[in-house]
Amino acid sequence: MSHTVLNAEAMPYLDVSDPAFSIRSEAVADARDASWCARTPYGLAVLRYDDVQKLLRHPKLRQGSYRWPSHNGVTGLFARWWENMLLSQEGDTHARLRRMANPAFSPKLIGALQPKFTELANMLIDRFADRGECDFIAEFTEPYATGVICDLLGLPFEKWRELADIAADMGLALGVTFKQDLTTIDAATRRIFDYAEELVALRRAEPSDDFIGMLVRANAETDQLSDQELLDMIVLAIFGGIDTTRNQLGLAMATFVEHPDQWALLGEQPELARAAVEEVMRVRPTITWVTREATETFTYNDTEIPQGTTLHLFSQSAGSDPSVFPEPGFDIAAARKPHFGFGGGAHHCLGHFIARGDMTEALKLLSQRLKNPRFNGEVKWLPDSGNTGAITLPIAFDAA
Amino acid sequence: MKITVDMEACLLHGQCVIAAPEIFSFDDDGGLVWVAAPDEGLRDDAEAAADACPEQAIVIA
Ligand code: HEM
Ligand code: SF4
Numbered sequence: 102m103s104h105t106v107l108n109a110e111a112m113p114y115l116d117v118s119d120p121a122f123s124i125r126s127e128a129v130a131d132a133r134d135a136s137w138c139a140r141t142p143y144g145l146a147v148l149r150y151d152d153v154q155k156l157l158r159h160p161k162l163r164q165g166s167y168r169w170p171s172h173n174g175v176t177g178l179f180a181r182w183w184e185n186m187l188l189s190q191e192g193d194t195h196a197r198l199r200r201m202a203n204p205a206f207s208p209k210l211i212g213a214l215q216p217k218f219t220e221l222a223n224m225l226i227d228r229f230a231d232r233g234e235c236d237f238i239a240e241f242t243e244p245y246a247t248g249v250i251c252d253l254l255g256l257p258f259e260k261w262r263e264l265a266d267i268a269a270d271m272g273l274a275l276g277v278t279f280k281q282d283l284t285t286i287d288a289a290t291r292r293i294f295d296y297a298e299e300l301v302a303l304r305r306a307e308p309s310d311d312f313i314g315m316l317v318r319a320n321a322e323t324d325q326l327s328d329q330e331l332l333d334m335i336v337l338a339i340f341g342g343i344d345t346t347r348n349q350l351g352l353a354m355a356t357f358v359e360h361p362d363q364w365a366l367l368g369e370q371p372e373l374a375r376a377a378v379e380e381v382m383r384v385r386p387t388i389t390w391v392t393r394e395a396t397e398t399f400t401y402n403d404t405e406i407p408q409g410t411t412l413h414l415f416s417q418s419a420g421s422d423p424s425v426f427p428e429p430g431f432d433i434a435a436a437r438k439p440h441f442g443f444g445g446g447a448h449h450c451l452g453h454f455i456a457r458g459d460m461t462e463a464l465k466l467l468s469q470r471l472k473n474p475r476f477n478g479e480v481k482w483l484p485d486s487g488n489t490g491a492i493t494l495p496i497a498f499d500a501a
Numbered sequence: 502m503k504i505t506v507d508m509e510a511c512l513l514h515g516q517c518v519i520a521a522p523e524i525f526s527f528d529d530d531g532g533l534v535w536v537a538a539p540d541e542g543l544r545d546d547a548e549a550a551a552d553a554c555p556e557q558a559i560v561i562a
Contacts, residue, residue: 158513
């Protein structure tokens with residue numbers, strides 16, 4: 102980092118770039134005890150609940166990954182989309198785009214999808230229940246997360262594999278091999294935009310009140326959402342909705358396998374499913390940090406933070422901060438303060454009603470139908486930092 | 502129309518300020534302020550804000 106932070110020598114250091122680094126390690130907990138903030142190779146890491154909460158909505162901070170493509174020396178289709186989509190925007194432009202998108206993500210519209218979530222979850226469980234085992238990622242969370250997006254877009258479930266593959270190829274852009282993978286990434290981006298254009302053409306011909314219909318209406322009835330911005334938003338919903346939900350539900354199952362009494366409790370009291378989603382996201386958020394950048398120099402907690410400094414707000418370590426969660430153990434029946442698994446402030450996840458709705462439904466049905474889930478082979482994990490989760494999660498269970 | 506915000510639930514995301522800037526704003530200390538009895542003409546905006554609030558803290562009567 103070229104920016105020098107005053108007082109930095111006094112701060113603990115965390116090497117988040119080390120492949121063996123774990124955001125749930127003792128080292129992070131010790132750093133959190135010692136200081137509100139740690140140095141890392143990529144800037145600062147904010148560790149405590151109260152500071153994450155305050156900095157998520159600090160007026161001197163903006164979302165911090167907007168420069169990711171140019172940082173990697175990348176231009177092209179993906180880069181153009183990334184730099185212009187909602188998450189990369191701030192201020193008036195962000196507010197305008199968010200206002201235009203809100204109706205498509207409203208709880209009323211999403212509530213209407215609930216029966217589809219139920220149907221989808223049951224259909225997937227039916228496919229493996231009798232076998233008494235499955236790879237929970239390949240056979241449940243991935244088709245479920247993608248199937249939900251198909252429902253949202255009005256696509257038949259059969260499209261899920263294609264959509265998941267496109268999203269996975271686009272997702273390579275978030276990795277260290279961004280530049281090497283650019284041809285694959287831009288080809289996937291082209292295909293996802295083709296999809297979006299097709300969906301828009303359909304709704305223009307036949308207006309409707311569904312997700313795409315609401316966005317098409319904002320484009321047609323106001324001068325506040327251009328044709329390009331309309332497509333960019335649809336692409337963001339596909340890109341932002343699949344891996345997140347797949348990983349978060351995998352983390353939920355892994356957490357419950359480690360806490361069989363909690364799974365049994367959920368099975369007996371399915372009305373706890375909503376609280377269970379929140380509790381999983383507190384102890385095991387898939388997005389373990391969100392990134393912010395200082396738009397001007399400011400002082401926080403007696404520390405001068407120079408303009409351009411990158412801050413990682415650690416939702417993971419905030420969610421286990423002992424000053425707010427004195428009894429941090431996984432307990433779906435406990436009353437808890439809110440977690441930061443959906444971020445917060447102006448960029449708070451726009452898809453959270455969808456994600457909360459579909460994950461609640463999934464956990465409710467799974468806990469009814471799969472009893473005593475246990476690991477059944479080697480679990481393969483993404484690194485335990487950044488966006489995390491299981492890649493394969495073989496489980497065995499007793500079918501109810 | 503009357504607007505109340507459950508300040509126990511509110512986490513100051515400011516989504517209401519984005520959705521309905523004529524009703525909701527932040528004061529200089531970062532606290533949420535709002536027009537408690539806005540004109541009926543702002544009902545659509547108020548409802549958009551209530552829908553957009555991640556904590557569902559806004560009640561319109
Ligand atoms: C469990 C699933 C999900 C998790 C954990 C999650 C998490 C997040 C987080 C942490 C952010 C904030 C990023 C930041 O501040 O830098 C975010 C933003 C966003 N999410 Fe989600 N998300 C999930 C599902 C979804 C779904 C299903 C959709 C859409 C269908 C979606 C759409 C968005 C959008 C559009 C934004 C950008 C909002 C803005 O910049 O104003 N997310 N999400
Ligand atoms: S959107 Fe809801 S939580 Fe956020 S500031 Fe407004 S009332 Fe509070």
